[in-house]
Amino acid sequence: MNEETKEYKQEDWQRHYDEDDMGWDLGQVAPPFVRLWVEGNLPLGKVLVPGCGRGHEVLFLAENGFEVTGVDFSKGAVTHLKKSLTERNLKGQILYQDFFSLDSTHTSVYDLAIEQTFFCAISPRQRQNYVLNVSRILKPGGMLVGLFYHTDKEGGPPYNTTREDIETHFSEKFEILKLEKEPLSAEQRKDKEWLGILKKKD
Numbered sequence: 001m002n003e004e005t006k007e008y009k010q011e012d013w014q015r016h017y018d019e020d021d022m023g024w025d026l027g028q029v030a031p032p033f034v035r036l037w038v039e040g041n042l043p044l045g046k047v048l049v050p051g052c053g054r055g056h057e058v059l060f061l062a063e064n065g066f067e068v069t070g071v072d073f074s075k076g077a078v079t080h081l082k083k084s085l086t087e088r089n090l091k092g093q094i095l096y097q098d099f100f101s102l103d104s105t106h107t108s109v110y111d112l113a114i115e116q117t118f119f120c121a122i123s124p125r126q127r128q129n130y131v132l133n134v135s136r137i138l139k140p141g142g143m144l145v146g147l148f149y150h151t152d153k154e155g156g157p158p159y160n161t162t163r164e165d166i167e168t169h170f171s172e173k174f175e176i177l178k179l180e181k182e183p184l185s186a187e188q189r190k191d192k193e194w195l196g197i198l199k200k201k202d
């Protein structure tokens with residue numbers, strides 16, 4: 001932890017994996033994504049999952065025909081996810097790197113980005129940078145589908161995300177097609193998640 005800013009650094013996240021202390025990990029793909037998939041509301045194609053962790057969303061997407069890329073800068077996350085993909089005989093590109101430093105080979109490449117407990121993990125100071133990077137990697141008209149954590153608490157991570165936070169940060173680059181509390185959230189996040197379906201503006 002950076003003591004001046006109290007912000008999490010890469011080694012703080014890695015420590016969670018070293019100590020097997022991952023309170024955020026649902027142990028399964030978040031149920032709202034399954035429903036969206038069943039309803040045909042996740043556009044098939046190239047998808048990126050930033051801060052993918054152990055990658056339950058990555059595995060689910062790979063199983064269902066997406067060309068998936070997961071990004072995480074914690075070795076513990078990446079090693080575990082690569083092993084899971086191999087064990088299940090699934091394909092996926094897993095990048096061990098900082099999401100904010102994806103190079104230009106990722107620009108305008110993806111049809112979809114899936115947000116799950118990453119926007120709340122980064123410092124609020126990085127939120128605009130998140131928007132710029134997600135917008136950059138998506139194709140024109142590409143979608144960001146995310147669960148945004150409304151902790152209603154001070155400090156973090158996880159950092160609180162209000163409806164206003166989402167509207168303020170995303171409106172310039174994205175059309176917000178849907179933004180509502182999610183009924184299918186996992187038990188520990190009931191009434192605390194915004195499901196956002198956002199479309200990149202051309």
Ligand SMILES: C[S@@+](CC[C@H](N)C(=O)[O-])C[C@H]1O[C@@H](n2cnc3c(N)ncnc32)[C@H](O)[C@@H]1O
Pocket residue numbers: 013014024025026050051052053054055056071072073074077097098099100116117118121122
């Ligand atoms: C709260 S965890 C969520 C993991 C996963 N999305 C989940 O819900 O199980 C946040 C993850 O983001 C990763 N992370 C944080 N900042 C990152 C960055 N700048 N670039 C890449 N990964 C990052 C951490 O290593 C951690 O695995």
